Amino acid sequence: MLPRFWRKIKYRYDIVGSVCETCNTKYYPPRNFCPICRRRSSIKEEMFEGKGKVLSYTVVHDTPEEYKLEKPYIIALIELDNGPVITSQVVCSENEIRTGMRVKKAFRKYFEDGEDGIIYYGTKFVPDED
Amino acid sequence: MERVAIIGVGQSEFGELWDSGFREIVLKAGIDAIEDAGLEGKEIEAIYIGNMSGGRYLAQEHIAALIADYSGLAELGVPATRVEAADASGGLALRQAYLSVASGVHDIVIAAGAEKVTDVGSEMTTDIMASSADREWEGFVGATIPALYALMARKHFEMYGTTPEDLARVSVKNHKNGALNPKAQFRREITVEDVLNSPKVAEPLRLLDCAPLSDGAAAVILANEKIAKEYADNLVFIKSCTQASDYLALHSRRDITTMEAVRKAASLAYKMAEVSPQNIDVVEIHDSFTIAEIMAYEDLGFVEKGKGAELIREGITELDGSLPVNPSGGLKACGHAIGATGIRQAVEITSQLRGEAGKRQVDCETGLSLNIGGTGATAVVTIYGVV
Numbered sequence: 001m002l003p004r005f006w007r008k009i010k011y012r013y014d015i016v017g018s019v020c021e022t023c024n025t026k027y028y029p030p031r032n033f034c035p036i037c038r039r040r041s042s043i044k045e046e047m048f049e050g051k052g053k054v055l056s057y058t059v060v061h062d063t064p065e066e067y068k069l070e071k072p073y074i075i076a077l078i079e080l081d082n083g084p085v086i087t088s089q090v091v092c093s094e095n096e097i098r099t100g101m102r103v104k105k106a107f108r109k110y111f112e113d114g115e116d117g118i119i120y121y122g123t124k125f126v127p128d129e130d
Numbered sequence: 131m132e133r134v135a136i137i138g139v140g141q142s143e144f145g146e147l148w149d150s151g152f153r154e155i156v157l158k159a160g161i162d163a164i165e166d167a168g169l170e171g172k173e174i175e176a177i178y179i180g181n182m183s184g185g186r187y188l189a190q191e192h193i194a195a196l197i198a199d200y201s202g203l204a205e206l207g208v209p210a211t212r213v214e215a216a217d218a219s220g221g222l223a224l225r226q227a228y229l230s231v232a233s234g235v236h237d238i239v240i241a242a243g244a245e246k247v248t249d250v251g252s253e254m255t256t257d258i259m260a261s262s263a264d265r266e267w268e269g270f271v272g273a274t275i276p277a278l279y280a281l282m283a284r285k286h287f288e289m290y291g292t293t294p295e296d297l298a299r300v301s302v303k304n305h306k307n308g309a310l311n312p313k314a315q316f317r318r319e320i321t322v323e324d325v326l327n328s329p330k331v332a333e334p335l336r337l338l339d340c341a342p343l344s345d346g347a348a349a350v351i352l353a354n355e356k357i358a359k360e361y362a363d364n365l366v367f368i369k370s371c372t373q374a375s376d377y378l379a380l381h382s383r384r385d386i387t388t389m390e391a392v393r394k395a396a397s398l399a400y401k402m403a404e405v406s407p408q409n410i411d412v413v414e415i416h417d418s419f420t421i422a423e424i425m426a427y428e429d430l431g432f433v434e435k436g437k438g439a440e441l442i443r444e445g446i447t448e449l450d451g452s453l454p455v456n457p458s459g460g461l462k463a464c465g466h467a468i469g470a471t472g473i474r475q476a477v478e479i480t481s482q483l484r485g486e487a488g489k490r491q492v493d494c495e496t497g498l499s500l501n502i503g504g505t506g507a508t509a510v511v512t513i514y515g516v517v
Contacts, residue, residue, distance in 0.1 A: 005270075008266065056281040059330070060273075063272065087267060087273050
């Protein structure tokens with residue numbers, strides 16, 4: 001998994017996706033080929049502003065091995081402002097999370113490969129409401 | 131295209147089959163199907179096998195060759211092909227087998243599906259199943275398969291007023307049917323309260339909203355209509371068998387309350403079979419999670435989008451309703467033997483159309499099965515008829 005993770009660090013540590021300059025569709029994760037107009041010449045990288053709102057969410061109780069210590073945690077689909085929809089964790093209480101909630105990006109740890117293994121970081125979201 | 135008939139069906143038990151290995155359960159299903167068809171075995175011209183992850187569950191690839199070997203068909207050199215589309219692998223095997231006969235290339239073939247999951251632990255199983263969605267961009271952040279279906283359920287609740295009780299009713303119905311099926315893993319009834327009080331898996335989904343992952347195998351023998359009559363007089367025909375794809379990850383889809391692959395495969399299946407949703411008498415739906423059955427009611431065209439829950443509230447999809455869904459008990463009560471499920475559905479619809487379904491028999495002439503891969507990136511729809 002490590003080389004596979006390492007290759008995508010740039011896109012995970014910040015919200016760097018892509019945009020098709022032909023049809024103006026925005027993608028995260030990044031694509032190097034637009035599935036809508038099926039052309040690759042017009043795909044460019046784009047950094048998305050890390051703000052948006054929760055489209056749907058779930059509180060996960062039955063977790064994969066690497067997330068045992070985090071349970072329960074919240075997974076959401078977040079629609080970025082002027083951007084694509086992203087699957088991410090939201091860091092807040094179970095009582096606080098709701099659909100339509102405004103959230104913003106935050107750099108956080110996801111999990112680690114045991115006590116001596118590497119730590120996987122990435123982008124999560126936190127509440128962004130006054 | 132040639133007309134294709136199902137002339138034999140077979141199935142192992144589904145469940146935690148600690149005493150049986152992969153080879154045993156596959157052979158059980160295959161030999162049952164061959165005997166049911168009245169074949170010697172050497173008439174079979176090709177084998178298609180659906181299996182999601184022999185590589186990780188058994189550390190065994192080349193599954194098709196293994197099955198050809200242990201079934202005695204390698205002795206004759208019969209070609210064997212494994213196909214994979216997560217838990218739609220069985221549906222794909224059925225479709226590949228169907229296409230090979232419909233095209234006129236083969237006259238008699240076997241389509242099987244098999245999975246042996248209990249040789250690894252439950253955490254490994256969760257991890258293997260997560261590979262049916264987008265590993266790098268969904269699995270990485272902790273979005274398990276139940277979590278992804280939970281996202282669909284929450285959205286369906288908010289857009290259309292579907293409730294946790296509606297989901298529970300799906301599970302209750304399927305358990306009630308499964309209690310009548312001697313091959314089902316769970317042969318006992320449960321209540322709505324049982325579902326609503328079961329442990330949370332990924333809210334709003336609870337343990338009894340989720341189908342178990344099981345060991346099991348199933349097989350069907352397909353034959354060209356021209357020779358099928360030599361083997362059976364209660365023929366069931368495959369009127370159409372279609373497949374469609376959708377974006378792998380939920381975040382790439384326009385509407386997560388709709389499975390576009392199901393809509394597209396169904397629309398083509400009805401057209402090719404020259405039937406409409408109103409002509410369907412019995413259905414097997416891929417209820418890996420209860421919300422999937424409600425969404426499928428809509429995406430298969432039985433009811434308009436957003437009104438799926440009405441079918442379960444009004445009892446329409448009960449065994450004695452006007453559109454019985456999952457008379458077998460579905461994945462929830464039969465058990466979900468991943469790569470075997472799509473074939474097990476074909477076995478059930480065939481038994482129903484032959485009038486051999488015992489206590490769970492419904493009145494039917496036309497049936498439909500829906501097999502889904504992962505969170506809906508692959509869908510296979512098959513329509514069956516007695517004429």
